[in-house]
Amino acid sequence: MLEIEGLSIGFRDVEPPLEVVRDFSLTMEPGEIVGVVGESGSGKTMTALALMGLLKSRARITSGRMMFEGRDLLTLSRKGWEEVRGKEISMIFQEPMTSLDPLLTIGRQMEESLRLHTDLDRRERKRRVLDMMEQVGLPQPEKLYGCYPHQLSGGMRQRVMIGAALITNTRLMVADEPTTALDVTIQAQILALLKKMNQEHGTAILFISHDLRVIRSICSRVVVMYRGEAVEMGSVEEVLSSPQADHTKQLIAAIPDRENRLRGGKERS
Amino acid sequence: MEKGFYRYNMVVGGILAGVMTVFMLVGLFYTPYDPETMDPFLKFAHASLAHPFGCDQFGRDIFSRVLQGSGTTFLVAVGTLAIGAGTGTFLGLATGYFGGWPDEAIMRFNDLIVAFPSILLALISISLLGPGKYNVILALGIVFIPSFARIVRSEVIVHKDMDYVKSARLMGVGHMRILFVHILPNIKGTLFSALAIGFNNAVLSEAGMSYLGIGVQPPDASIGRMMSEGQAYIFTAPWSILFPGVVMILMVLGFGLLSDGCGDRDA
Numbered sequence: 001m002l003e004i005e006g007l008s009i010g011f012r013d014v015e016p017p018l019e020v021v022r023d024f025s026l027t028m029e030p031g032e033i034v035g036v037v038g039e040s041g042s043g044k045t046m047t048a049l050a051l052m053g054l055l056k057s058r059a060r061i062t063s064g065r066m067m068f069e070g071r072d073l074l075t076l077s078r079k080g081w082e083e084v085r086g087k088e089i090s091m092i093f094q095e096p097m098t099s100l101d102p103l104l105t106i107g108r109q110m111e112e113s114l115r116l117h118t119d120l121d122r123r124e125r126k127r128r129v130l131d132m133m134e135q136v137g138l139p140q141p142e143k144l145y146g147c148y149p150h151q152l153s154g155g156m157r158q159r160v161m162i163g164a165a166l167i168t169n170t171r172l173m174v175a176d177e178p179t180t181a182l183d184v185t186i187q188a189q190i191l192a193l194l195k196k197m198n199q200e201h202g203t204a205i206l207f208i209s210h211d212l213r214v215i216r217s218i219c220s221r222v223v224v225m226y227r228g229e230a231v232e233m234g235s236v237e238e239v240l241s242s243p244q245a246d247h248t249k250q251l252i253a254a255i256p257d258r259e260n261r262l263r264g265g266k267e268r269s
Numbered sequence: 270m271e272k273g274f275y276r277y278n279m280v281v282g283g284i285l286a287g288v289m290t291v292f293m294l295v296g297l298f299y300t301p302y303d304p305e306t307m308d309p310f311l312k313f314a315h316a317s318l319a320h321p322f323g324c325d326q327f328g329r330d331i332f333s334r335v336l337q338g339s340g341t342t343f344l345v346a347v348g349t350l351a352i353g354a355g356t357g358t359f360l361g362l363a364t365g366y367f368g369g370w371p372d373e374a375i376m377r378f379n380d381l382i383v384a385f386p387s388i389l390l391a392l393i394s395i396s397l398l399g400p401g402k403y404n405v406i407l408a409l410g411i412v413f414i415p416s417f418a419r420i421v422r423s424e425v426i427v428h429k430d431m432d433y434v435k436s437a438r439l440m441g442v443g444h445m446r447i448l449f450v451h452i453l454p455n456i457k458g459t460l461f462s463a464l465a466i467g468f469n470n471a472v473l474s475e476a477g478m479s480y481l482g483i484g485v486q487p488p489d490a491s492i493g494r495m496m497s498e499g500q501a502y503i504f505t506a507p508w509s510i511l512f513p514g515v516v517m518i519l520m521v522l523g524f525g526l527l528s529d530g531c532g533d534r535d536a
Contacts, residue, residue, distance in 0.1 A: 052439055086441030099432040103454045113440045164440065 001204060002028040002051075002172060007064035009046050009055065019062070020046050022228045030171065031202040033195075035215035035236070037251065038225035044208045047225075048174045051206070052091055053081040069171065087117040090165035094177035096157035100149040106133075107145035110164045117168050128167060135200075136163040136193060155186035159193065166197055176208045191218050212251055216240060224248045279530025285523030286465075289339075292516075296340030300333035304490050313506040322512040326502060331495075331509060335516050338490040342520075345406055345485070346471035352410025353471075354464055357417025362448050364418070365425030376422070379415040387412045388477065395483045405484050409474050413467060420463050424456040458531060465528030469521045476517060492517050 009021040021043040028034050036044050049055050051066065053076065066073040068089065076084065090113070093099050100109055110132065111125045120128065126145070133141035136159040149157060158178060165173050175194065179187040195218055198205055209215050215222055215236065222239050224232040224247060231245040243249045302320075311328035314320055322331035360379075364372040382390065394408035428434060429452065437451050478484030479493030487494075492513045499510030 054435070054438060082441045082443050084441070085439055091436075091439040093432055093436065095432050099436045101433040101437070101451055101455070104451075112437065112442065116441050116446075161436070164436075 001030045001069055002026070002206075003065070003067040004047075004051070005065040005067075007047065007050065007066065008062045009043070009050055009059055010062045011058055012060055012062075013058055020059070020228050021050070024064070024225075024228075024230050026223060026230070026233075028172070028204050028206065031198065031204055032221070033198055033205045033207055033219045035219035035222040036206065036208045036225060037210065037212055037215050037222055038247075039210060039251075042225040043228040044210075044225055045176055048091065048176050048206065048208055051174060052085060052089060083117075086113045086170070087168050088170055089172045089174065090168075090170045091174040091176065092158070092161045092165050092178050094180045096154050096161055096181065099161055100157055102149055105146050105148055106152070106160055109149075110160060110167060113164060113168045129163075132163040132167050133160075135197070136160070136166075137189075138163070154182055155189065158182065158186075158190055162190075162193060162197065166201060166203060169201060170203055172204045172206065174206045174208070177210070178207075179214060180209070180211070187214070194218060212240070212255055224251065276530070278526045282523055282526025282528070282530050285519060286527045287523075289516075289520045289523050290343070292336070293339040293343035293520075296336040296338070297344065298340075300330075300336045302330040302333040304329060304333040304337045305488055306330075313502070313509075316508060323506070323508040325495075325499065325509045326506070331512055334490045334495060335492065335513050338492045338495055338513065339516060339520070341402065341485055341489050341491050342472055342475055342493075345402060345409070345475045345491075346468050348403075348406035349409040349413055349471040349475075350464060350467055352406065353413025354417045354460075354467060356410075357414045357419075358421045358460065360414065360418040361421025362425055362453065365422035366429055366444070366448055366452070372422075375418070379418055382412070382415045388474070391474065391478060392483065395478070400483050400486050402485050402489060405475060405478060409471055409478075412474075413471065417463060417467065420459060421456065424459050425452055428452050428455055462528045462531035465524045465531060469524045469528070472517065472520055472524075 004024060004026045007021060007024040008019060010017055010019040024043070024047055026034070036047065038044050046055070046059065050061055051073070053073065055061070061074060064074075068084070071084075073084070100106075107126065107129050110129045114120055114125045114128060118125075130141045130145065133144060138144055138156060138159050144152070144156075149160075152160065162178075178194070179190050182190060191214065194205060194207075197203060205218075207215065207219055219236050221234065222236050223230050224239065224245060226245070226247040232239055232243065232248045239248060240252060243252055306329065308324070308328035311320070311324040311330075312326060314324040314328065316323040320330050320332060322335060325331055325334070360375055364375050390412050391405075391408045394411065395404060398404040398407065425448075429447075434447060434451055437447055442451070475484055475491065476493030476496070479491040480497040482494075482497070484493060485491035495513040496510050496517075499506075499513065502509050
C-alpha cells in the first residue's frame, strides 16, 4: 500500500547542506501498524511530514520515491495533495490541546474532512460525526457536538482528533507521538482506541514515538531511527528481544521498567 | 483589579461608542434645523431649549451642524476603514501566510509609506486629487493600509504555525479556506481592536484635514471645519468651538476604550 524507497530529506540553504533523513525505506501493508521509534531529532517527524507533503519550504526531498496505492506522491500537484490529505492519509499530533481550532465547535471540526472530500449534505454529515463520536468513545455526542475545544480534557480532544482523522475512512493514519502529552491511564485508553479503530476500519497506522513501551503495546513492526537513518527494522518481538544496532540496545536499556531495574540491581551487587 | 478595570473600559467604551454611533447615524439623515439656514437674529445665540448648543456667527444652529458634521465624519471614517482595513487585511493575510519575495516587496513598500509623515502624504494626495469628502476618504484610506497590513501579517505569522492550522492542512483544507475560515476568525480580536483605534485615527485625521481646509468642503459640515471656524470666536462665543470639541472627544474616547477592552478580552 505504502512504499517509501531511499527517501532523503535535506536543507539546502545552509552551509554545508544538512541532511536530516538519509536513505529511508519503508513498506506498509493495508491494516498494518508500524512503529517508528527514535530520539528527538532523529528525523521521525520530518519523514511523516514528507509523507503528508507538508515539509517546510526550506526542506527538500533530495532523493527517493514515495508510492501510495500505486500513485507517486512526489509528483502530486498542490490540488492533488489536497485530495490525498484527509481523504486517504491523515495525521494526528502530539498536542491535543492545541491541535483543534479554538473557535470552532467539536462537531464542526470533525465534519471538516467530510465537507471537503464528500458531497454529503448537512444532516448526513452530522449523522456521520455523531456516529464517529460514539465510536471513539466520546460520551454524550449530541451534547459535545456543540461544545468548544476548551471545554474538553486532553484525552477527549485526542479522541476528537482521531475521530476527525478517520471520518473519511482514511487508508493510512500517521500518528506523531499521539500519547506523549497524555498521562499514563489516558495513554493506555488512547492506544486501545487506536487499536480498535485499526481493527474495525482496517486503517493502517504509522505510529511515531520515542517510547519503546508504547510501540511494543501497539505495533507489529518497528523501524528504529537514529540521526536520520533507519538503523534497524523488523517485527517488534525480534527487535526487542535481539536488537542488532547499538542504538536499539540503548533505547531498550532506557526503558525504566521492573525487569531492567532488577537487572541493573543485580549487576551492581 | 486588572480584569475588572478592563471590563469596565469595555462596558463604558461600548456604551459611549454605541451612543456616538447612533448620534452619527442620525446625523446622516436628520437634523432638527437645516444646518445651512442662516438667521441674523440668532447670531451667537446662547444655548437654549430651542438651540441646545447655541448658534454660530451666521446664526446657524450648532446642534444641527454638529449632528450633520458627525454624520459626515462617520461616513469618512467608515469609508477610510473600508479601504484601509480592507486592503490592509487582505495584504497582511497574503504576505503573512505565503511569505517569500512578494511579502518582502509589499512590506518594504509598506515601510516606504510609513516612513512618510501620514498627514503630508494625505496632503499630497489631496493636492493631486482636489479636496472633498470622497477624495479625503481615498487619501486617508491609502495612508491607513500599512498599519492594518502589518498588524494582520504579524498575527497570521503566529497562527499559521499553530497545530490547529497544521491539522486543518492535514485534512486537506486548501490555502484560501485556511486563511478565511481558520485563521481570520482567530485573529478577529486583534483586528477589532485595530479597527476601533483606526476609526479614532480616521476621525481625528479627517478633523485635522478639515481644520486645515483641505478636508470636507462647504456646504458639507464637518466637526473639524466647525472648530476651525469657531476658533476665531473662542472668547466671545466659546460654545461654537466647545460643543463640536466635546462631541469629538466623546467619540474618540468611546472607541478608544472599546479598543482597550477588545484587546484585553483577546489576551
